[in-house]
């Protein structure tokens with residue numbers, strides 16, 4: 381039995397499904413009515429502990445952030461809701477299957493990849509915002525080989541991040557650099573060379589730095605004379621006011637649609 385369960389787990393990993401272990405086939409997932417019904421249930425039964433936006437409270441963890449560290453499949457969310465997490469404050473519930481799936485659909489909309497959920501707005505209009513001069517996103521971010529390299533490549537941002545995380549990255553940057561793994565860094569090497577960029581992976585022994593041209597440097601800490609990590613970010617912090625509500629909504633719709641796996645699915649047809 382145990383070997384069988386491990387085998388099921390290994391298949392999606394081998395299929396390169398990224399950090400979200402499975403795309404559930406259940407019809408509630410991504411279904412606006414189910415999500416709306418799940419939102420109501422969540423507000424009534426769960427928000428008291430997890431916060432109204434799943435952002436956490438005194439008695440329950442932030443579900444969005446938790447899912448980035450520790451992604452849960454839809455089936456696992458179903459089981460957690462039904463059975464609770466024994467030994468913790470997370471209680472079991474007595475909801476029928478349909479209501480439980482409504483809740484799973486809501487949690488999936490909150491914590492699953494943005495591309496797998498309905499997102500309001502016009503992606504075509506959002507595309508113009510992204511590539512236009514007013515927002516200037518493309519000065520720093522590339523999508524499919526076009527654009528700048530100061531910031532992370534966003535070709536798969538909708539396939540890899542929940543909408544809430546994309547929103548937060550644009551509207552409240554600097555808040556979550558650490559958990560996204562993007563620290564602005566300046567390195568002075570013993571050779572005298574200075575490299576500026578974004579630190580991707582950092583340990584006591586080594587550092588991976590993407591410089592402002594987009595090149596990846598693998599640096600041994602033994603070669604480093606001085607490392608300055610910045611808690612501030614090159615990402616502008618005023619988009620909440622610089623862009624209109626409509627521009628932001630459309631921009632998020634465009635970013636949510638960026639999913640390299642969706643491309644791969646299309647290409648293979």
Ligand code: HEC
Nearest residue numbers: 425426429439440441446457460461465468469470471483
């Ligand atoms: C009394 C407080 C409380 C209530 C009510 C509550 N939760 Fe939780 N929930 C928790 C705690 C605490 C955890 C963390 C358990 C742990 O440490 O693994 C948790 C964990 C979770 C997890 C993540 C499990 C994991 O492994 O990451 C999900 C999903 C979740 N809750 C959904 C819900 C839903 C949906 C409801 C409403 C039906 C709900 N919770 C109601 C306290 C609560």
Ligand code: HEC
Nearest residue numbers: 515516517520530531532546549553554560562613614615
């Ligand atoms: C001056 C350069 C710059 C501009 C302009 C810029 N960004 Fe960023 N952005 C960054 C950097 C650098 C990061 C990496 C994390 C950090 O430092 O905040 C980042 C992070 C992000 C992330 C999080 C990516 C992830 O998953 O790690 C998103 C999403 C994002 N930016 C979207 C945008 C959008 C949309 C715009 C335009 C409205 C924009 N950025 C404009 C530099 C920029």
